[in-house]
Amino acid sequence: MTVIDCISIKLAAFARSLAKRLTEDTPEASRLRTAVSKSMAGDESRKGGILAALRRSPLVGADLDLTRSHDAGRDTDI
Numbered sequence: 001m002t003v004i005d006c007i008s009i010k011l012a013a014f015a016r017s018l019a020k021r022l023t024e025d026t027p028e029a030s031r032l033r034t035a036v037s038k039s040m041a042g043d044e045s046r047k048g049g050i051l052a053a054l055r056r057s058p059l060v061g062a063d064l065d066l067t068r069s070h071d072a073g074r075d076t077d078i
Contacts, residue, residue, distance in 0.1 A: 003059075 022033055054060075 021029055
């Protein structure tokens with residue numbers, strides 16, 4: 001399992017947990033819904049948000065080799 005797979009699994013679990021909490025009828029869930037709404041609305045005037053997030057990634061400077069092999073593949077019987 002790759003690092004990306006692990007991150008994807010943890011992110012999916014977090015998203016499910018957050019979605020479940022947001023559907024609850026509690027004061028805490030109401031505060032969470034308000035916070036998420038404000039966060040998602042964001043500041044339209046701010047530029048470079050995605051670039052800044054990518055620069056904060058723990059993979060920055062990891063010198064990953066992301067080139068793909070261009071092999072012909074394998075023969076299959078259809």
